[in-house]
Amino acid sequence: MVSPRPPVLYSGYVGNGVGAAREALAVQISPVVFDVSLVKSPPTVARPSASVSASASRLCRRRFCRRGIRMANQTLKTTKNHLRHVDSMSTLPSRAGKITGLNAVILGEALASEEDDLVFPNDEFVRQALVPSPKKYLEMYKRSIEDPAGFWSDVASQFYWKRRWAESVVSENFDVRNGSVKIEWFKGGITNICYNCLDRNVESGNADKIAIYWEPNEPGSQDSLTYSQLLQRVCQLANYLKDKGVRKGDAIVIYLPMLMELPIAMLACARIGAVHSVVFAGFSADSLAQRIVDCKPKVVITCNAVKRGSKVIPLKDIVDASLIESAKNGVSVDVCLTYENESAMKRESTKWQVGRDVWWQDVVPKYPTTCEVEWVDAEDPLFLLYTSGSTGKPKGVLHTTGGYMVYTATTFKYAFDYKPSDIYWCTADCGWITGHSYVTYGPMLNGATVVIFEGAPNYPDPGRSWDIVDKFKVTIFYTAPTLVRSLMRDGDEYVTRYSRKSLRVLGSVGEPINPSAWRWFFNVVGDSRCPISDTWWQTETGGFMITPLPGAWPQKPGSATFPFFGVQPVIVDEKGAEIEGECSGYLCVKSSWPGAFRTLYGDHERYETTYFKPFPGYYFSGDGCSRDKDGYYWLTGRVDDVINVSGHRIGTAEVESALVSHPQCAEAAVVGFEHEVKGQGIYAFVTLVDGVPYSEELRKSLILTVRNQIGAFAAPDKIHWAPGLPKTRSGKIMRRILRKIASRQLDELGDTSTLADPSVVEQLIELADR
Secondary structure, X not given: XXXXXXXXXXXXXXXXXHHHHHHOOOEEEEOOOOOHHHOOOOOOOOOXXXXXXXXXXXXXXXXXXXXXXXXXXXXXXXXXXXOHHHHHHXXXXXXXXXOOOOOEEEOOOOOOOOOOOEEEOOHHHHHHOOOOOHHHHHHHHHHHHHOHHHHHHHHHOOOOOOEOXXXXXXXXXXXXXXXXXXXXXXXXXXXXXXXXXXXXXXXXXXXXXXXXEEEOOOOOOOEEEEHHHHHHHHHHHHHHHHHOOXXXXXXXXXXXXXXXXXXXHHHHHHHOOOEEEEOOOOOXXXXXXXXXXXXXXXXXXXXXXXXXXXXXXXXXXXXXXXXXXXXXXXXXXXXXXXXXXXXXXXXXXXXXXXXXXXXXXXXXXXXXXXXXXXXXXXXXXXXXXXXXXXXXXXEEEEEEOHHHHHHHHHHHHHHOOOOOOOEEEEOOXXXXXXXXXXXXXXXXXXXXXXXXXXXXXXOOOOOHHHHHHHHHOOOEEEEOHHHHHHHHHHOOHHHHOXXXXXXXXXXXXXXXXXXXXXXXXXXXXXXXXXXXXXXXXOOOOOOOXXXXXXXXXXEOOOOOEOEOOOXXXXXXXXXXXXXXXXXXXXXXXXXXXXXXXXXXXXXXXXXXXXXXXXXXXXXXXXXXXXXXXXXXXXXXXXXXXXXXXXXXXXXXXHHHHHHHOOOOEEEEEEEEEEEXXXXXXXXXXXXXXOOOOOOHHHHHHHHHHHHHHXXXXXXXXXXXXXXXXXXXXXXXXXXXXXXXXXXXXXXXXXXXOOEOOOHHHHHHXXXXXX
């Protein structure tokens, strides 16, 4: 059982003095004189300052941008530097006037080329945008930092609360030196996220609005549920779980592919106060068993099989093996609720354990279509989501109800400029945090229509994504850079054969997107009409932390731009000192936000050691980051993906971005390896554009590209030709496997069961010495 209030999380109360302290910080606003000569676009973060001269020469020859001035009357000066990280927005270009000399394009007016550093929204988009200017953003952001209690209280009041929270909106101790780290938002408030996702929408007139469009693996059919129908399905499953003895605080493990039953199961758990733990249906039996042993679920929910592309994956067999393993470790599960996914496997072909296994279709539809809501405290657990590294026990990230609800709904609304008429498709699986926050909870809290896709984006051909976009008239498309680069490799023709005219906002998630992929996404997929919300956030943050707000300010290809409301990012050096202005360092966050995770389940000490002890007083993201002279943030990858070459700290993302800018390189992944002279060397796995042969000349050309863009110190020591890269079925590159191949530790490759194509590993080994 998962305790509604884990003792490790809720002990050691820390009084609230944060709001008062912030209120004491005065902000003075003074007008500025427009100085367009200072509005310049910096070099891409992956390039050293030496390239500034090249950028300057481009300024002289590029077409001028007809719109953009410094933001009027908005110079922020702070007595305690609490708005320092957006100080640069006082000089941010906007579209209120006309300037010349900028490397810029405007949505819908031109394609973004390598020489374009700024992409402005056009007049039509700005007129309808929720946040139409830097000035509006700064007004909202300033309040969210100076008066977080007031700001988030106003937002939270838009949702249904059975009982309003206590007088203190937020109570926190963010500094491990002052005792146990503790974060609480809306404590004492009583609510239910399922009620706010479904009942509230039905009662407000959206009963007949489509909640989910479902696209199966095989093209040619579809299914859908209205909000009213979805509520009924959720209530039936919730009633079944209650009948099986599931109560508030109990854990439920969900091991399902992207069927409609996956969000149904999540919402059913939330309705009765159970804590769901969704495990990506690509993890091995051992990985699933680890999670079952840790959270001790009352029920496991799965299906017999799934078909991804042409491949059938027997999920029930994996669950069976995991339950045998977990039983050996003292954790037995009495109920395995199994959905018959007949398009992948028939009942008679499914292995069965009588007395434990139950067919979903045989029992759930028999239950009532109404179910009483279990009202929970804002700080009661909502879900566990395990993140796994290359070694060690998986970390059970625990998110609670109230703050997560408010934060995911708000980030979804503003980062995608959501309108009630939008059709939204996020390609992520609900086995990851993106599927929790931006497939299920965030969209449905806003009453959105969501597309869910069971299959693979390149099946039966690489045009499948755009076929789905046209079929459902998708307006907001949110995906990962890995998929973008993969589709780039397949060629423009698979995109341009489809209309895509419905699209108005694009989004990127999961890793830094390199500028060349950003431009392809913008130019080809979006026809240069659609802004890209290039979001930075983590499983631990619950929602977007740094993200563009479409219509609010110009974008820079590859930059996550500016912090979301209530988020205070800082860049620190190795000693934990904050660095000002243009810089690179470690990305941290000071002060909490509503969507922050509260602990690692059953291991609060690890929670503090991992995230709060490296730089006391801050949440440490584990990511490297650069901030340019205009204040834009550029994520450079995980700190453990930083390679120290002869004293130079080089982000792998920087080298990858340079490699992919080569016209014959489709994708690249960079890792470090032991070098007898340099300490560490740079090892690059390179996938070429289809039809391009391997050659020594091309190898030299790729290395030269990196030398020219970053510097000689960043030139790869080894180019390893890669027909493909080892990726999970969600598109994540398994870098630990690449590290083992690079170091020739081939007997230590570990579990490759989650790979979309395990044969890629053998191909890479065969090509190791070419």
